[in-house]
Amino acid sequence: MTSRLTATIHGWLLLLPAMALLALFTHWPAVATFIDSFYSTPRPRRPARFIGLDNYATIAADPVFWRSLWNNLIFAAGTIPISIALAIVMALWVNDRIAGRTAIRMAYFTPTVLPMIAVANIWLFFYTPQYGLLEQVTGALGFSSHNWLGSQDTALAAVTVVAIWKEAGFFMIFYLAALQSISPSLAEAAALEGASRWTFFRRVQFPLLMPTTLFVLVNAVINAFRMVDHIIVMTRGGPDNATTLLLYYIYQVGFNFWDTTYAASLTTVLLALLALAAFIQYGVLERRIHYR
């Protein structure tokens, strides 16, 4: 009994510094965000007052919010499947004994260690009308000039490509580790049965990679709602909100328009979306992976 008590005291003492900081910078802000969303933003000579669900009514009627949500869903639908598929292909290639695999693996992984803000600058240059590399290539091939980041139709796709380029090599690492942990006897057995390489991948490797896919998926989903550095550098949400993502809109409302409680309401929506995503991933997908 006393040992349990001592363990409890020691345990909490060890935990205290980390818990205090978590409470101050994660738990309390999350709760405060929720509470603040029911108040008006204090202005000089007009203190904050309780306004109930007014902020949420404003969100529901805010075209920029719906645009940013829609953009973010498209951004997620673009980055998540493509970067995961590319990561699997890269890992399969690098796992085979192909020529120059060390250099190739390094090339795939390099974007991961570079600051997003720095590479976004390079990509900005890449996309620049007339002057940029992309224009030079398409120009040489005889296509007409196109302002990739300045056009409503292509701006979101252009920033999505940057995100895929940045992420795929990072996810490849986890698939590579998982592939290397698959026992070689499985490949021998499958070959004896006469399975084609595609069948071996689809029936053996891919199912065994499922736990990795769940892990990567969780990361990819969180990143899809967190990556805004390249938006700030490349488009600032433009043209005409074509590339505004949710977190970027929160940043704009909170720190350009200084409407803090409206930003808090938007943050609450974003947190709810992340919670929903986590629920689907852990509650639904994980069960299917284990019982298959």
Place this chain on the structure above:
Amino acid sequence: MTERPDPYAPSGVWRTLESGAAGLLALLWVLPLAYAVWAAFHPAEFTTRFVLLAPLTLENFERAWAAAPFARYFLNTFILVTLILACQLVLCTLAAYAFARYAFIGSNVAFALVLAQLMIMPDVLIVENYRTMSRMGIIDTIPAIALPYVASAFGIFLLRQTFKTVPKELDDAARVEGATPLQVLLKVYVPLAKPIYVAYGLVSVSYHWNNFLWPLIVTNSVEARPLTVGLQVFSSGDQGIDWAVICAATLMTSAPLLLGFLLFQRQFVQSFMRAGIR
């Protein structure tokens, strides 16, 4: 362990095809970086003219270095990542030890509260954290950038998993010898978890070297700004569009991590793997 032949290893034409495709993708992947290197090391008139014998120059770097206080930004980033890593290592080690080896009342609730941070990341709570920092009066300081990240759920989780694999007998033996719990932690657990510390350290340093949004929000002076924010202020300022200089500045800010990566490629890749698998 001898390597057994993989029956699905590509051979002949297939091997050539696969190598070619993989190489092509790799080329595409380094193209933006290669382009930046080209622009940074050549005079401005060759920025988009790819002449093999174009003269090399370091002038773009000199101009970038002179145009903004990059030395100060480097110092700030260096202080920032060191401060964060040092605090993270201490706090996460203590907390992970509690979770791994103490059966204390409320440990499950506490662990769930820690893991909550994996979803509710500091990156999302920018509005409230800014208010907290301004109430504490530390806006525009390096500690303000660091504080939200110091108690890292990821670090606690990673170290807890590692500490759990340490045999209980080692722990008991040290205690029989009369070691206090903290001595056991420092003499038994920490040395055994060394590879994980290296892995976590590399991931943490590269994350915070590259972090941008939160530092952009809480800093507004040269004295506190890290490199990433400094680079953004520099390249979006009155610099115009002198791409050669911007590319030089971009390479400069990424250089330490990039060189570290090229030199310790294996460790980097393995560290990111280790940090992800658990």
